[in-house]
Amino acid sequence: MKYTTEFRNNEVAQALLSHIRERSRKKARFMEFCGGHTVAIFRYGIRQLLPKNIEMISGPGCPVCVTATVDIDKAIALAQEKGVIITTFGDMLKVPGSKSSLQKARAAGADVRMVYSTLDALQIAKENPEKSVVFLGIGFETTAPTVAASILEAQETGVKNYYVLSQNKLSPPAIKAILQSGEVKLDGLICPGHVSAITGAQAWDFIAHDYRIPCVVAGFEPLDVLQCIDMLVEQVENKQARVEIAYRRGVAPEGNKIALDLMSQVYEPAPAQWRGFGVIPGSGLKIKKEYRQFDAEEKFEIKAAPVDDPKGCLCGEVLRGVNTPLDCKLFGKVCNPESPVGPCMVSSEGTCSAYFLYGGNAID
Ligand code: SF4
Numbered sequence: 001m002k003y004t005t006e007f008r009n010n011e012v013a014q015a016l017l018s019h020i021r022e023r024s025r026k027k028a029r030f031m032e033f034c035g036g037h038t039v040a041i042f043r044y045g046i047r048q049l050l051p052k053n054i055e056m057i058s059g060p061g062c063p064v065c066v067t068a069t070v071d072i073d074k075a076i077a078l079a080q081e082k083g084v085i086i087t088t089f090g091d092m093l094k095v096p097g098s099k100s101s102l103q104k105a106r107a108a109g110a111d112v113r114m115v116y117s118t119l120d121a122l123q124i125a126k127e128n129p130e131k132s133v134v135f136l137g138i139g140f141e142t143t144a145p146t147v148a149a150s151i152l153e154a155q156e157t158g159v160k161n162y163y164v165l166s167q168n169k170l171s172p173p174a175i176k177a178i179l180q181s182g183e184v185k186l187d188g189l190i191c192p193g194h195v196s197a198i199t200g201a202q203a204w205d206f207i208a209h210d211y212r213i214p215c216v217v218a219g220f221e222p223l224d225v226l227q228c229i230d231m232l233v234e235q236v237e238n239k240q241a242r243v244e245i246a247y248r249r250g251v252a253p254e255g256n257k258i259a260l261d262l263m264s265q266v267y268e269p270a271p272a273q274w275r276g277f278g279v280i281p282g283s284g285l286k287i288k289k290e291y292r293q294f295d296a297e298e299k300f301e302i303k304a305a306p307v308d309d310p311k312g313c314l315c316g317e318v319l320r321g322v323n324t325p326l327d328c329k330l331f332g333k334v335c336n337p338e339s340p341v342g343p344c345m346v347s348s349e350g351t352c353s354a355y356f357l358y359g360g361n362a363i364d
Pocket of ligand 1: 312313314315318325328329330331332335336340341342343344345346352
């Protein structure tokens with residue numbers, strides 16, 4: 001199978017690991033921003049294979065996890081409006097809001113439908129002209145262009161009952177917030193492959209330039225991750241700080257111009273609330289005035305007040321890399337994938353879920 005088996009080759013993995021072990025001398029802490037990398041690192045046991053002087057920590061790159069409770073409450077409030085169909089990706093259904101979840105709202109009679117793409121949501125709007133169909137725009141730069149494309153498609157085809165609750169977020173401001181806070185000292189960053197396919201590797205230049213931290217963009221197969229760590233080690237050992245790409249088959253330095261143009265046509269940067277961070281300036285995507293007829297915030301009066309995270313849940317700290325799930329007293333006891341307390345246990349890309357499924361307690 002092209003692009004899968006080649007990147008899981010055992011001999012190449014052993015060679016990369018030997019290379020890392022031979023050259024890595026300094027203590028180094030690397031953060032993977034992306035939840036997809038967190039899962040790959042756990043699934044393939046990469047943490048356990050690395051030399052002891054390399055510490056891996058997980059970052060905030062799980063879009064479901066960073067969605068603030070108030071934003072989930074907004075979606076649930078919308079689901080309870082008469083004549084509204086909520087469409088969303090599956091991971092969002094079980095995420096707890098302050099009092100309920102979309103799954104519970106659906107069980108209580110709300111029309112909440114799981115979709116696989118924004119075009120599915122648009123199709124539902126076309127098939128239900130008497131209803132208002134709202135798509136929950138959750139995700140980073142990877143999904144934002146597809147949401148923007150659905151808005152343009154709705155405009156072009158004259159669909160008047162399609163709305164987007166725009167909760168898409170931009171990744172670089174979150175990394176900047178982590179680096180500026182100084183809460184965790186990082187020696188290297190594994191930059192997100194899928195996000196970088198849109199933004200280009202150049203989006204991370206500020207990390208190397210302003211913070212002197214090595215960055216390598218990685219894919220999601222085990223060899224991608226090992227190659228990325230090998231390249232980070234090289235920079236750390238040589239006291240370098242630059243942005244490199246270990247995922248050339250997916251990422252170009254300048255990114256995907258068509259996707260970036262789509263985003264800038266439909267959206268403008270705006271402040272956004274992140275779980276664990278509060279409001280990060282310029283990290284959200286607001287639908288521009290020209291497309292406001294598709295903006296759910298314009299169409300509906302959505303009432304939801306900010307609330308604290310569930311008592312005892314450390315999702316915010318886990319997302320900032322300050323704590324691991326093992327620091328949370330609820331982990332594996334009160335909180336598990338069947339009965340999640342926080343979103344980091346719900347999402348398939350959540351750090352708590354990865355620890356639970358792949359035995360994080362065996363390694364810390
Ligand atoms: Fe939150 Fe559960 Fe993770 Fe604890 S284990 S931080 S309660 S999601």
